[in-house]
Amino acid sequence: MRSSQRGLPDEDVAKLVAEAERRLPELSESTFKKVQTTIKVYRAGVAVPSDELRQFVEANLREIVNGLLAPGEPELTMARTTGKRRAEQGLPLPEVVRAFRIGFAEVWKLLVEAAERGGPGMVKTLVSAATILWDRADDFAEAISETYRATAAELAAREREQRSALLEALFSGQRLDQAALWQISELLQMPIDGVFLVVAAESPELGKEALPSIESRLDASNLGSAWRLTPEAQVGVISLRSMAAQASVLELLRRHATSRIGVSPAFSGLVNTPRALHFATVAVAGLPSTQPGVFQFDDSPLTALVASAPEEATQLAHQVLGAVLRLEDEGVVLLEALQAWYDCAGSTKDTADRLFCHPNTVRYRLRRLQDLTGRSLTNPAHQAELLTALRAIGTYPKGEPLPPPLA
Numbered sequence: 001m002r003s004s005q006r007g008l009p010d011e012d013v014a015k016l017v018a019e020a021e022r023r024l025p026e027l028s029e030s031t032f033k034k035v036q037t038t039i040k041v042y043r044a045g046v047a048v049p050s051d052e053l054r055q056f057v058e059a060n061l062r063e064i065v066n067g068l069l070a071p072g073e074p075e076l077t078m079a080r081t082t083g084k085r086r087a088e089q090g091l092p093l094p095e096v097v098r099a100f101r102i103g104f105a106e107v108w109k110l111l112v113e114a115a116e117r118g119g120p121g122m123v124k125t126l127v128s129a130a131t132i133l134w135d136r137a138d139d140f141a142e143a144i145s146e147t148y149r150a151t152a153a154e155l156a157a158r159e160r161e162q163r164s165a166l167l168e169a170l171f172s173g174q175r176l177d178q179a180a181l182w183q184i185s186e187l188l189q190m191p192i193d194g195v196f197l198v199v200a201a202e203s204p205e206l207g208k209e210a211l212p213s214i215e216s217r218l219d220a221s222n223l224g225s226a227w228r229l230t231p232e233a234q235v236g237v238i239s240l241r242s243m244a245a246q247a248s249v250l251e252l253l254r255r256h257a258t259s260r261i262g263v264s265p266a267f268s269g270l271v272n273t274p275r276a277l278h279f280a281t282v283a284v285a286g287l288p289s290t291q292p293g294v295f296q297f298d299d300s301p302l303t304a305l306v307a308s309a310p311e312e313a314t315q316l317a318h319q320v321l322g323a324v325l326r327l328e329d330e331g332v333v334l335l336e337a338l339q340a341w342y343d344c345a346g347s348t349k350d351t352a353d354r355l356f357c358h359p360n361t362v363r364y365r366l367r368r369l370q371d372l373t374g375r376s377l378t379n380p381a382h383q384a385e386l387l388t389a390l391r392a393i394g395t396y397p398k399g400e401p402l403p404p405p406l407a
Helices: 011-022 023-039 041-043 051-069 077-089 094-119 121-174 178-188 214-220 243-256 269-286 301-308 308-327 331-342 347-357 361-372 380-394
Strands: 195-202 225-229 232-242 261-264 293-294
Touching: 011 094, 011 121, 011 214, 023 041, 023 051, 023 094, 041 051, 041 094, 041 380, 051 077, 051 094, 051 121, 051 293, 077 094, 077 121, 094 121, 121 178, 121 225, 121 232, 121 269, 178 195, 178 347, 195 243, 195 269, 214 225, 214 243, 214 331, 232 243, 232 269, 232 380, 243 261, 243 293, 269 293, 301 380, 308 331, 308 361, 308 380, 331 361, 347 361
Parallel strands: 261 293
Antiparallel strands: 195 232, 195 261, 225 232
16 A cells, blocks of 8 residues: 555635535535446446445445545555455446445536536635545555455455365265255256266376366357366366267367266266266276277166276176186187177178178187187177176276176
8 A cells, every 4th residue: 555644734724625525415416426427337226226336335435535635544444445345246347346436526616516506716625626626536546456366366365265175066976965966056047957078088197187278168059068177087077068068078088188088878958977086987998098989888788887886897808708808818819809799799791891801710700709708709798797797898998907706
C-alpha cells in the first residue's frame, strides 16, 4: 500500500465534505442506480442481490467521504470486504473496480455542485478536494484488487483440492455414494447416467503428463473430460455425446500418443468409473512396452470377467495351459495357433491362411496342444476353459511371463 502523508484539509474542503455527508442517502441511491444500469454483471440483481448492492454502495461511499477528512492512511475495511465478497461471487475484477470508480465520480460530481454554489473563490478549494479524492481512489482500487486477487487465489486452490479429492474418489471408488456422485457430476459438469470412456496414458517420466492439453482438445470437439496425474499414468474420464463419439476420441488419442495408452470399453454411469479404469489399465499392459500406441480393452463379457479377477484368472491360466507355457518358444507357437483358431471360428483352412502355413500344420499344432492340456477342442466345456485361459494370458504384456501360480 502506498504511504499517505497528507494533513487535514482546510475549512472550505471540510465544508464540501460536510455537504457530501449530508447528501449521502441521495448520493448512495444515484450511485446504486448508475452501477446497476451501466455495468452488465450488476443488472437484474442476479450475481449480486439488489439489496446487498445497495448496502455495499452506501457503506463504501460513507468510507470514501469520511476518508476525505482523515489524515494519513485511509480506512479501507469496507473496500477490502467488497473485494473479498465479489471474488467469492465470481464477478470480474475490472467490473468491480469500475463500480468503485462510478462511486468516486458521483462523489466528485456532488463536490463540484457544492463548490459552484460557494462562488468563484471555491475553485482552489475544489482543486484541493480533487487531489485528496483521487488519491483516495487509488488507495481504494489497490485495496480492492489486492483482496480480490488473494481471495480468488485461495478459492482456486480450494477448488483444485476439492476437484482432486473428488476425482480420487471417482477413480478409486472409495466413499463413492450417491451424494458424492452428484457432487462430482456438478463439479465436472458430466451427467451421472451418461456414456463414458476411461483413458490411462502411461507417463513418460515421473509426474509428467502423457497427453498434454488433452482436455482442451476434447473441449474443442464438445467432449467434456476430467484428468488426474498419478505417479504412473495420466488418467481421465471422458463424457461422450453418443457411442459414435468413441471413434473420434480414439483417433485423437492415436494422433497424440507418445506412450502406451489404454482405453476402457464405453460404459454407462459415473459409478462404474473404477471398474472402467481397471480395464483401461489392463489395456495398457496389452501393448508392447517399447513403443507408443492406443489399445481399447475388449468389451466382451468373458474378457471383462477375466480382468475383474486377475489373480483367479492367472491361476486358471496356469491350471489349464501350464504345460504349454513351460515349453517357451514352442508354447508361443501353439498358443498362437489356438488363438487364430478361435478368431477364425474353428475353421482350420482360415486359420492356416492367417498363419501362412498348411492346414495339416494347424491340425498338428492343435493336436499337440490338446495332448499337453488334456482338453479337447470338440468338447464345449474344454473349449470354454481354453478360451478363458487365453484371455487371462492376454491381460499381461506380450512377451512377458505370467506371474507364478499360487502355492
